[in-house]
Amino acid sequence: EAQVTQNPRYLITVTGKKLTVTCSQNMNHEYMSWYRQDPGLGLRQIYYSMNVEVTDKGDVPEGYKVSRKEKRNFPLILESPSPNQTSLYFCASSFVVGTGELFFGEGSRLTVL
Amino acid sequence: SQQGEEDPQALSIQEGENATMNCSYKTSINNLQWYRQNSGRGLVHLILIRSNEREKHSGRLRVTLDTSKKSSSLLITASRAADTASYFCATDRSNFGNEKLTFGTGTRLTIIP
Numbered sequence: 001e002a003q004v005t006q007n008p009r010y011l012i013t014v015t016g017k018k019l020t021v022t023c024s025q026n027m028n029h030e031y032m033s034w035y036r037q038d039p040g041l042g043l044r045q046i047y048y049s050m051n052v053e054v055t056d057k058g059d060v061p062e063g064y065k066v067s068r069k070e071k072r073n074f075p076l077i078l079e080s081p082s083p084n085q086t087s088l089y090f091c092a093s094s095f096v097v098g099t100g101e102l103f104f105g106e107g108s109r110l111t112v113l
Numbered sequence: 114s115q116q117g118e119e120d121p122q123a124l125s126i127q128e129g130e131n132a133t134m135n136c137s138y139k140t141s142i143n144n145l146q147w148y149r150q151n152s153g154r155g156l157v158h159l160i161l162i163r164s165n166e167r168e169k170h171s172g173r174l175r176v177t178l179d180t181s182k183k184s185s186s187l188l189i190t191a192s193r194a195a196d197t198a199s200y201f202c203a204t205d206r207s208n209f210g211n212e213k214l215t216f217g218t219g220t221r222l223t224i225i226p
Binding site: 004031033035040041042043044045048050056059088090092100101102103104105106107109 | 144146148153154155156157158161201203205212214215216217218219
């Protein structure tokens with residue numbers, strides 16, 4: 001089954017404790033992206049990757065890191081989480097050249113205390 | 114900054130009625146996409162309309178695009194309870210793929226049985 005898998009789905013952590021949210025897709029998509037969703041603000045792009053070893057900042061990259069060492073994986077790293085990073089995070093992927101349809105994971109709800 | 118803004122923010126209608134949502138944006142685009150999100154879940158792609166198209170249909174969905182007014186509308190005909198969800202427009206200003214896909218804040222649609 002074609003899917004984007006995120007882990008963990010739910011996480012409560014404390015300020016400053018490094019964490020990684022993993023994202024994996026099995027559709028051989030070149031493009032992957034991370035978004036955060038906050039009430040009243042919609043989805044905002046954090047980082048994206050056009051292919052392996054190619055990443056770039058989105059609209060709200062501060063406090064986040066990413067890497068793209070393999071085509072299927074695109075982890076989101078919070079080196080020192082802060083309460084303003086409490087949010088619902090989504091990973092998405094697509095072909096670079098194609099229909100433009102983004103495939104989303106089920107989301108990771110992160111709470112930073 | 115938000116590229117797409119949906120209107121209304123919330124809409125409640127009786128089952129069987131038609132639902133119309135609007136999206137306005139600020140800068141020129143390559144295409145505009147509509148996505149659906151069931152409560153807290155991942156977004157699902159509904160339909161894409163390119164900048165040189167004016168209208169597109171997919172099942173009970175009808176999308177229009179007016180580039181002169183920088184606006185789009187999504188019409189869901191003969192609504193069903195299962196259509197209850199949030200609907201987002203996403204505008205694409207990318208050079209190569211989806212790297213500049215910007216989401217609006219969404220319209221929350223409730224279908225009353």
